[in-house]
Amino acid sequence: MRVGVLTGGGDCPGLNAVIRAVTLALVQHDPRVEVLGVERGFLGLVEGHLRPVLPEQVRDLLDEGGTLLGTHNRANPFDYQGRDASAEALSVARRAGLDCLVAIGGDGTLTLAARFAELGLPVVGVPKTIDNDIAGNERSFGFDSAVAVVADALNRLKTTAASHHRIMVVETMGRDAGWIALEGGLAGGADAIVIPEQPFALEALARRLEACVARQGHGLVCVAEGAGLGDGAQLWQQLPDGVSRLGGIGNALVHALAGRWPDVEVRATVLGHLQRGGAPTAFDRVLATRFGVAAAQAVVDGQFGITVALQGDRCVHVPLSAVAGQNRRVPAGHELLRCAQALGALPE
Amino acid sequence: MRVGVLTGGGDCPGLNAVIRAVTLALVQHDPRVEVLGVERGFLGLVEGHLRPVLPEQVRDLLDEGGTLLGTHNRANPFDYQGRDASAEALSVARRAGLDCLVAIGGDGTLTLAARFAELGLPVVGVPKTIDNDIAGNERSFGFDSAVAVVADALNRLKTTAASHHRIMVVETMGRDAGWIALEGGLAGGADAIVIPEQPFALEALARRLEACVARQGHGLVCVAEGAGLGDGAQLWQQLPDGVSRLGGIGNALVHALAGRWPDVEVRATVLGHLQRGGAPTAFDRVLATRFGVAAAQAVVDGQFGITVALQGDRCVHVPLSAVAGQNRRVPAGHELLRCAQALGALPE
Amino acid sequence: MRVGVLTGGGDCPGLNAVIRAVTLALVQHDPRVEVLGVERGFLGLVEGHLRPVLPEQVRDLLDEGGTLLGTHNRANPFDYQGRDASAEALSVARRAGLDCLVAIGGDGTLTLAARFAELGLPVVGVPKTIDNDIAGNERSFGFDSAVAVVADALNRLKTTAASHHRIMVVETMGRDAGWIALEGGLAGGADAIVIPEQPFALEALARRLEACVARQGHGLVCVAEGAGLGDGAQLWQQLPDGVSRLGGIGNALVHALAGRWPDVEVRATVLGHLQRGGAPTAFDRVLATRFGVAAAQAVVDGQFGITVALQGDRCVHVPLSAVAGQNRRVPAGHELLRCAQALGALPE
Amino acid sequence: MRVGVLTGGGDCPGLNAVIRAVTLALVQHDPRVEVLGVERGFLGLVEGHLRPVLPEQVRDLLDEGGTLLGTHNRANPFDYQGRDASAEALSVARRAGLDCLVAIGGDGTLTLAARFAELGLPVVGVPKTIDNDIAGNERSFGFDSAVAVVADALNRLKTTAASHHRIMVVETMGRDAGWIALEGGLAGGADAIVIPEQPFALEALARRLEACVARQGHGLVCVAEGAGLGDGAQLWQQLPDGVSRLGGIGNALVHALAGRWPDVEVRATVLGHLQRGGAPTAFDRVLATRFGVAAAQAVVDGQFGITVALQGDRCVHVPLSAVAGQNRRVPAGHELLRCAQALGALPE
Known part of the structure; x- marks a missing residue:
């Protein structure tokens, strides 16, 4: 044979x-x-x-x-x-x-x-x-390897967020499906997780981060690259004028959130191919x-x-x-979503 | 509340x-x-x-x-x-x-x-x-963390096995249940996996290692601490006289296998608590x-x-x-067992 | 006290x-x-x-x-x-x-x-x-931690470069001093290392990558963020029109190198804060x-x-x-530079 | 050529x-x-x-x-x-x-x-x-790789030591020279470091651990395999009768220290070949x-x-x-020794 x-x-x-x-x-x-x-x-x-x-x-x-x-x-x-x-x-x-x-x-x-x-x-x-x-x-x-890379990145960035009193945004892969950002965000202790399957609400995210800044002085956001791309009422309509979507959602969030809290800078890291290669x-x-x-x-x-x-x-x-031709997205009410929600990490 | x-x-x-x-x-x-x-x-x-x-x-x-x-x-x-x-x-x-x-x-x-x-x-x-x-x-x-420790140890020891033309034996946790050795052995590419749920056959293990030595000059064994402890027809009856079970199964295998292949030494590593602590x-x-x-x-x-x-x-x-009072062991015919078997890693 | x-x-x-x-x-x-x-x-x-x-x-x-x-x-x-x-x-x-x-x-x-x-x-x-x-x-x-992050990233991206026949560019920290890119590039097996202390020569880099593509079908570049910023005869003059320096040197190299080899894409990863946080x-x-x-x-x-x-x-x-007010840069003829040169990884 | x-x-x-x-x-x-x-x-x-x-x-x-x-x-x-x-x-x-x-x-x-x-x-x-x-x-x-393995092992075992209120002993390589135990012990935050170059004093070690148990309820010992082997006034004379040196210094310490503190068990881990293989x-x-x-x-x-x-x-x-035929041991007064001493980790 x-x-x-x-x-x-x-x-x-x-x-x-x-x-x-x-x-x-x-x-x-x-x-x-x-x-x-x-x-x-x-x-x-x-x-x-x-x-x-x-x-x-x-x-x-x-x-x-x-x-x-x-x-x-x-x-x-x-x-x-x-x-x-x-x-x-x-x-x-x-x-x-x-x-x-x-x-x-x-x-x-x-x-x-x-x-x-x-x-x-x-x-x-x-x-x-x-x-x-x-x-x-x-x-x-x-997938587990990608989640491990995201969790490791969140761990690293958390020390900088806490030491500098910053909001750190991590952009993960996931154009249509938010599994990496969801599971990676849970594994890395993100304060807020934003995925394509959820309606994007900039103000809800800002409120969530407001609470984090008030409580601990910093915040950690894990966002899938495809978040906010979905439909008409999405992120790009909610962004300030002049913020291009070309820089990606991570950088867009930096622009959208910057200046909201005095002395709290916002920075983005785009993990990109790091999630896809390696052992x-x-x-x-x-x-x-x-x-x-x-x-x-x-x-x-x-x-x-x-x-x-x-x-x-x-x-x-x-x-x-x-x-063939199908796609498995995070369904509404999925246990991991409820998990993130129960921890307060799902801006709504 | x-x-x-x-x-x-x-x-x-x-x-x-x-x-x-x-x-x-x-x-x-x-x-x-x-x-x-x-x-x-x-x-x-x-x-x-x-x-x-x-x-x-x-x-x-x-x-x-x-x-x-x-x-x-x-x-x-x-x-x-x-x-x-x-x-x-x-x-x-x-x-x-x-x-x-x-x-x-x-x-x-x-x-x-x-x-x-x-x-x-x-x-x-x-x-x-x-x-x-x-x-x-x-x-x-x-469990996944323990498996990762075992896989990492097997990876490390494999380089030494190959460089020195040795048989390296890794003893994992698992007194009654062989899950760690089974999944860790698969993740670490062990040439032979020995767990409590399988009848222990020293000669089958030696045959398997014989083939490895002939083919690649070395071999890697992943054995659960409880292997060979089970019943009357078990390991300890099959060992040469003078080999005490006090040193554990890993060291017992060293004694039982040593000298079978000229210029191929056999060494054991007992992972012990390394599998149980840490992040x-x-x-x-x-x-x-x-x-x-x-x-x-x-x-x-x-x-x-x-x-x-x-x-x-x-x-x-x-x-x-x-x-309460129950115990989940690797059942006969479990997919992971068949997986190890399909790769030739289950001495029988 | x-x-x-x-x-x-x-x-x-x-x-x-x-x-x-x-x-x-x-x-x-x-x-x-x-x-x-x-x-x-x-x-x-x-x-x-x-x-x-x-x-x-x-x-x-x-x-x-x-x-x-x-x-x-x-x-x-x-x-x-x-x-x-x-x-x-x-x-x-x-x-x-x-x-x-x-x-x-x-x-x-x-x-x-x-x-x-x-x-x-x-x-x-x-x-x-x-x-x-x-x-x-x-x-x-x-510094050693930052170098380890760079080396790990290069290792990850190398598998993608090789699997896809790509040029992968990794941008490291180092605005004035190229130590991270130099040592990280050596530790991660970069095919080409570009640092601020060396005069930037786009065509020399392209020649180096040409050889890599011919030999192995892919290439790995490690570039310090400050490379090409130094003096008048630098990178930004050598780039095609329309390539902005705002996207950083990594992305600029993507634009400058893209299309030179048929079917060989060029991609950049910016490590940023990942090099600065964590254990x-x-x-x-x-x-x-x-x-x-x-x-x-x-x-x-x-x-x-x-x-x-x-x-x-x-x-x-x-x-x-x-x-105070001093700065230690990679001196000409430093052993690590000669090391990179001896391996052919210093485009000149 | x-x-x-x-x-x-x-x-x-x-x-x-x-x-x-x-x-x-x-x-x-x-x-x-x-x-x-x-x-x-x-x-x-x-x-x-x-x-x-x-x-x-x-x-x-x-x-x-x-x-x-x-x-x-x-x-x-x-x-x-x-x-x-x-x-x-x-x-x-x-x-x-x-x-x-x-x-x-x-x-x-x-x-x-x-x-x-x-x-x-x-x-x-x-x-x-x-x-x-x-x-x-x-x-x-x-050497750095071996030290990293030791430090990682100490980190893992520390969580178990703290959770169980135990003394955990880690035995490293180093028959004549204590560099691995010394640097590994410093990197892993050992409470006590024991190397061949220092005269072995069981009671000083016990006093050091006594203080650790009193303060934090547990202790972490990093000992080179060759510690206590040196001269007449060494470990093996200080051990209780019946403790064989065949099991290695780690297990000997378990026997020598066990029972000194009620409800504080002592356990040893022998790293062995894990320090020598791998990437x-x-x-x-x-x-x-x-x-x-x-x-x-x-x-x-x-x-x-x-x-x-x-x-x-x-x-x-x-x-x-x-x-040829020489050997570099940790000299008296070496900076790393003084470092361990300054942190109280050198039993004397």
């Missing part, structure tokens, strides 16, 4: 751990299985860049960040240099003798995987998202390994057209078609 | 985070609520050591290891200096004006909590266990916070005689009587 | 460790010594905000970031709300019964300390600078402790008008007047 | 970083230089195990623990399987075309290097020691890189028979003969 593996979309801690687990589990199952790595996501399938992945190459990759196969953000065989190259991709797969493909990636990659599955390619998906926002999957590898946490190494083993098992069992997923801390199979 | 809080049993990362969340959530709910800390577990209830816990004392405790209330391993009001002092404990609670008690602790503490609940004290339990072995609760705070991981800070908020909510709702617990990543209530 | 302690200037890992060491060493020397904390740097001396610092308050502060005394960036008694309030400050010191003052701070704070020393206040300085740029002092606490590394805890003990010893010995400093890994005394 | 590189003695964080820097600097200097790795220290020179080391193999090794060349603790060509095999080693070097050899190792390896230098092999040494005890060298790579700190990555570049420069300059070394934070050359 010959099994292709590719990683698509943005970098994410744990990708190498999945590749490792898929490879080791397949070879442990049957030493004759050959694993072929497809380079740079679906781009490599179109352009025919495949190479063998051997157990000894992956054995020590458990805690290596990144993906040894490379990845690509916008590789789309159905729209490759302006044309549909999906037939070429299928032909590459056929000529390489691939019996099936394990596609590790986010919504984009899994959507492409679903389309190839419809075209007859046996595909197993593995959900990958820093943002923890893939439908049908309750926790994705890489996975122990939790993510285990989860990525579970996903990889589950994907290998699906291959062995001939279960295709599905993605592995975590539900209720159990690895399950979900049809690719049920995942 | 006056709410008592105590922490019992061994130290565990996240205890302070629970105390913080309970306190902040109660005071956020109603600023008139008074929280009284009971010192050193149920010992403080017998001896009357209580003191107010104020929000400003706990606000910055999210990532502080340990418990500001102190704890005690064997405090038992029903067997206090050789007599039953439970009536005194109830009297202390009454005189202190406690409307209820939040008891944060392991099986021992929750069993005591259950007995006091039967005696009429309104109690809410919060499960605490490094070992992740409390019945009815799928994941406890502190919680981001994951554990969130989980401890969720438990603390859920306990505060139970208090507010008048839900007593229960413990909060995690099931399917949701905070639920479980009757204390269903938890 | 009554000893005042203050911390001035920006937050820095290790401030609390110095306060702890000063206090514990003084009280260990003579339990009758009283330590008085002056709040928010020299501001507290003008405004009369002092409070006792007790051993039990500081004993556990060794690894706490920030300063329990608070600090202030621009507190200047000689220019307080538009007037000279130095006499008030001296009068506060006198009324509080201060026999002397330990002033922990950067160039600004030490310059003020030197002026107060001239006015007759017995002062001992302790150099504090993230940037490692205080004259007469070869290594300052907080000190073990190295910085030791160094801060050494400085604190040395300052306490100077107080005991009646050595005033000096600052403690590190020279050749030994704690020495340097006259405050020799330090 | 063809340059051999070998690593000898125990594992140490930073070995790979030195190999990387030597290789990259040599090839950067002249792309025609060939680097040959000798496997497993001087053993590989006798047995003829050499292989090319290419820049692309080492570029990403900066933060990898261990040594890709392997190492060996007791490889001695002058006593190889009972005979002098030095001539064979020289012959291997000649046949491999080695122009010179960079030997990275501790006292044993550098002593062998000195002997080969006398026999005409052009050798450059690089000092490697976790213990920081190589003569002529003030700070070695790996180097940022500080050690820079220092290892400096050493590697300096060694490459010595090769280029034809400076042989020397070892690079750090003195006063400058990389210098020291004759191999001046280093």
Whole structure:
């Protein structure tokens, strides 16, 4: 048997751990299985860049960040240099003798995987998202690592906030879904958490910070990059004139809040790519390994057209078609929201 | 309302985070609520050591290891200096004006909590266990931190194993339940994982390591302290004469394996208390916070005689009587076991 | 004896460790010594905000970031709300019964300390600078922590650079002195290091990255915020029209480099305050402790008008007047520069 | 030019970083230089195990623990399987075309290097020691990493000590030299530090802990493994009958101190190999890189028979003969000793 593996979309801690687990589990199952790595996501399938992945190459990759196969953000065989190259991709797969493909990636990659599955390619998906926002999957590898980076940053900035009597704003990833800011904010003890799923209310945030300044002389805000972008009654209407949204929500909040409290400066830190690279946490190494083993098992069992997923801390199979094009956001009343609310960290 | 809080049993990362969340959530709910800390577990209830816990004392405790209330391993009001002092404990609670008690602790503490609940004290339990072995609760705070310590240790020792061509054995906590060794071993890339729930087979372990030595020149073993203790056909019968069990399973394995491969030394590291102290991981800070908020909510709702617990990543209530005296071990066929097996890391 | 302690200037890992060491060493020397904390740097001396610092308050502060005394960036008694309030400050010191003052701070704070020393206040300085740029002092606490943050960020971003075939630019602190970028870049394996002390040459940097892209498909740049600001023949003249310096050097490099290599994106991360807050590394805890003990010893010995400093890994005394208003930059031909050069990481 | 590189003695964080820097600097200097790795220290020179080391193999090794060349603790060509095999080693070097050899190792390896230098092999040494005890060298790579592990362990154990009212004893490496325990103890806030260079006084230690228990209810001891081994009037004479030295000084202290304070248990943790493996700190990555570049420069300059070394934070050359067989211990009155003394952490 010959099994292709590719990683698509943005970098994410744990990708190498999945590749490792898929490879080791397949070879442990049957030493004759050959694993072929497809380079740079679906781009490599179109352009025919495949190479063998051997157990000894992956054995020590458990805690290596990144993906040894490379990845690509916008590789789309159905729209490759302006044309549909999906037939070429299928032909590459056929000529390489691939019996099936394990596609590790986010919504984009899994959507492409679903389309190839419809075209007859046996595909197993593995959900990958820093943002923890893939439908049908309750926790994705890489998310815990991102939350740990946010919590560590909040911890660091808190000492400066307290020492200088400042408001420190931390902008996290999360354009549509606020999971990172919500869980990271809880883990880092943010005084206020602002996420896209909640209506943005500048004055409520200011009131919350007013209380913090009065009580402890400083405040810590954790805001998702997509907060306030949602609808008409949102942040950008509430900002003072002249504050551009180009600088991002973190810097916008600095402008909107600056000067409200005498002698209390407001500063922003944008974490950006720090949340996306580097070694996975122990939790993510285990989860990525579970996903990889589950994907290998699906291959062995001939279960295709599905993605592995975590539900209720159990690895399950979900049809690719049920995942593609979906998005998992923080639902109203979710326990973590109520948790933040109970601690007074949800400005309302 | 006056709410008592105590922490019992061994130290565990996240205890302070629970105390913080309970306190902040109660005071956020109603600023008139008074929280009284009971010192050193149920010992403080017998001896009357209580003191107010104020929000400003706990606000910055999210990532502080340990418990500001102190704890005690064997405090038992029903067997206090050789007599039953439970009536005194109830009297202390009454005189202190406690409307209820939040008891944060392991099986021992929750069993005591259950007995006091039967005696009429309104109690809410919060499960605490490094070992992740409390019945009815799928994941406890502190466990992720312990796993991270084990994974970090395995990572460190792997470089020495590889550089020197050695077998390195890491002994983790886990007298009855192998969760730490199992998840820590997976997170740290152990070549062999040995837990109490599996029958111990020295020769199978040696075969597994034989393959590792042949392939990569070294091996990494993660063994729970309670492995091989279980029944008659266990480790200690399989060891060479003269190997005492007093030195622990890690050192016993060194003796049992030493000399099997020329020029490949075997060394053991006993992690011990390193797994139990220190700051919680981001994951554990969130989980401890969720438990603390859920306990505060139970208090507010008048839900007593229960413990909060995690099931399917949701905070639920479980009757204390269903938890007390139970023990959650790794069941045969558990996904993590199959995962270790699929990677060839389960000697059989 | 009554000893005042203050911390001035920006937050820095290790401030609390110095306060702890000063206090514990003084009280260990003579339990009758009283330590008085002056709040928010020299501001507290003008405004009369002092409070006792007790051993039990500081004993556990060794690894706490920030300063329990608070600090202030621009507190200047000689220019307080538009007037000279130095006499008030001296009068506060006198009324509080201060026999002397330990002033922990950067160039600004030490310059003020030197002026107060001239006015007759017995002062001992302790150099504090993230940037490692205080004259007469070869290594300052907080610097190692900042370097560790930079190295960790580079490690994280390297996985993304490699996985995506990108150029990742990391902007560090260092307006005038490039120590953080230089040492952080070496510690994080940057392909190119750009510091203020070197003439900025955009084309040399582009050539260096060209080689990296050709060889490995990606590149990692570590640039100090002050790079290219120096003189007429600098960065901003070399940038394409329309690139504003307001976004900082990191983002300016993105604009200047973007599009040079097909399919190789360029992204910047600005570390900012992350380098300045949080817990000190073990190295910085030791160094801060050494400085604190040395300052306490100077107080005991009646050595005033000096600052403690590190020279050749030994704690020495340097006259405050020799330090004030000076600045220690990376000298041409410094070993670390030659080191970066030898590895090809210095674009020239 | 063809340059051999070998690593000898125990594992140490930073070995790979030195190999990387030597290789990259040599090839950067002249792309025609060939680097040959000798496997497993001087053993590989006798047995003829050499292989090319290419820049692309080492570029990403900066933060990898261990040594890709392997190492060996007791490889001695002058006593190889009972005979002098030095001539064979020289012959291997000649046949491999080695122009010179960079030997990275501790006292044993550098002593062998000195002997080969006398026999005409052009050798450059690089000092490697976790213990920081190589003569002529003030700070070695790996030491900061070991200190960080000790400090982290002390931090973790302190929470348990405080929560349970216990004495926690941490045993560090350091058979002859106490640098790790001394600096680690200072970095981790140990209440008492015990090193081989100081006369061991059990009663003084007990008095120190008595004060800690009285004041804070717990205590933290950092003891080097070699403490109390020195001379006739040492620990083992002071211990109660029946306490064996086989269990190590940490466990011996548990026996010697147990029961002295009612309700205060004493527990020991032996860090062992945890201090020796794993990724180097940022500080050690820079220092290892400096050493590697300096060694490459010595090769280029034809400076042989020397070892690079750090003195006063400058990389210098020291004759191999001046280093071999020496040992750098903590001298009486050293600043760090006075520092520990000033904080009351040196039992006397």
